[in-house]
Amino acid sequence: MVTTEQAAAAPGGDPYQSDCATRRILDRIGDRWTVLVIGVLGEGDARFSELRRRIEGVSQKMLTQTLRGLERDGLVRRTVHPQVPVRVDYALTDAGTTLLEPLRALQQWSIAHLGDVSASQEAYDRSK
Amino acid sequence: MVTTEQAAAAPGGDPYQSDCATRRILDRIGDRWTVLVIGVLGEGDARFSELRRRIEGVSQKMLTQTLRGLERDGLVRRTVHPQVPVRVDYALTDAGTTLLEPLRALQQWSIAHLGDVSASQEAYDRSK
DNA sequence: CGGAATCCATGTGGATACTG
DNA sequence: CAGTATCCACATGGATTCCG
Numbered sequence: 001m002v003t004t005e006q007a008a009a010a011p012g013g014d015p016y017q018s019d020c021a022t023r024r025i026l027d028r029i030g031d032r033w034t035v036l037v038i039g040v041l042g043e044g045d046a047r048f049s050e051l052r053r054r055i056e057g058v059s060q061k062m063l064t065q066t067l068r069g070l071e072r073d074g075l076v077r078r079t080v081h082p083q084v085p086v087r088v089d090y091a092l093t094d095a096g097t098t099l100l101e102p103l104r105a106l107q108q109w110s111i112a113h114l115g116d117v118s119a120s121q122e123a124y125d126r127s128k
Numbered sequence: 129m130v131t132t133e134q135a136a137a138a139p140g141g142d143p144y145q146s147d148c149a150t151r152r153i154l155d156r157i158g159d160r161w162t163v164l165v166i167g168v169l170g171e172g173d174a175r176f177s178e179l180r181r182r183i184e185g186v187s188q189k190m191l192t193q194t195l196r197g198l199e200r201d202g203l204v205r206r207t208v209h210p211q212v213p214v215r216v217d218y219a220l221t222d223a224g225t226t227l228l229e230p231l232r233a234l235q236q237w238s239i240a241h242l243g244d245v246s247a248s249q250e251a252y253d254r255s256k
Numbered sequence: 257c258g259g260a261a262t263c264c265a266t267g268t269g270g271a272t273a274c275t276g
Numbered sequence: 277c278a279g280t281a282t283c284c285a286c287a288t289g290g291a292t293t294c295c296g
């Protein structure tokens with residue numbers, strides 16, 4: 001396995017080397033929740049509990065973990081309002097916002113092709 | 129702005145319900161290898177061993193599993209040439225090809241923002 | 257060559273309980 | 277409200293072996 005240090009050769013070049021840009025980002029957004037969180041925040045800032053309510057099935061632990069990751073990546077900004085009880089707002093940063101577009105493209109593809117994919121799956125399974 | 133409105137049951141509509149289109153596709157392409165396989169095949173048909181060589185780090189098991197999934201989804205076509213030894217070619221279907229574009233958009237984003245993301249990560253970790 | 261099958265280590269993530 | 281901290285079940289995926 002290659003260390004994170006020496007991405008020297010091809011900064012974003014060959015997408016098939018284990019430490020390429022694509023792979024690193026994929027590892028970040030490829031999980032179950034990240035894309036969904038970004039999607040919700042793309043509609044506007046939201047509090048922790050709002051996110052949890054809107055993203056069906058996410059556990060508190062995973063939501064926290066996902067948000068921390070996004071914050072670390074500089075894609076989401078976390079703002080604590082020192083009230084009682086505490087209020088925390090999450091918002092996309094500029095960088096996070098730029099991710100919205102390619103993500104929406106993927107979403108559009110999903111909606112457009114889900115039918116075909118499902119049909120293909122059924123056909124495949126029947127032929128087995 | 130945040131909608132408190134409860135979105136009506138929309139099959140591909142609300143991306144945050146557990147069985148929406150986005151989520152289903154994400155479950156498919158969200159894994160470690162699917163996107164990379166599609167990427168390679170986007171450059172042209174390839175044999176099993178070619179794919180394995182070009183995608184650094186993929187195991188035989190995972191490559192097979194990934195290809196089976198893509199075939200089942202109708203995104204990849206598998207062609208067996210009855211020679212000795214056997215020769216198997218993989219190619220993107222039309223549907224698979226249409227996925228290439230949104231995927232490339234994501235890849236472009238990755239390349240463009242990896243630097244920022246890495247910097248943000250380091251800053252975040254230092255501040256901890 | 258292109259797999260299938262098995263075994264097993266590890267990571268992911270859910271449930272639960274507790275806290276500031 | 278917005279977390280943190282554990283414990284643990286299960287899925288992911290690597291290594292290995294065998295086969296047409």
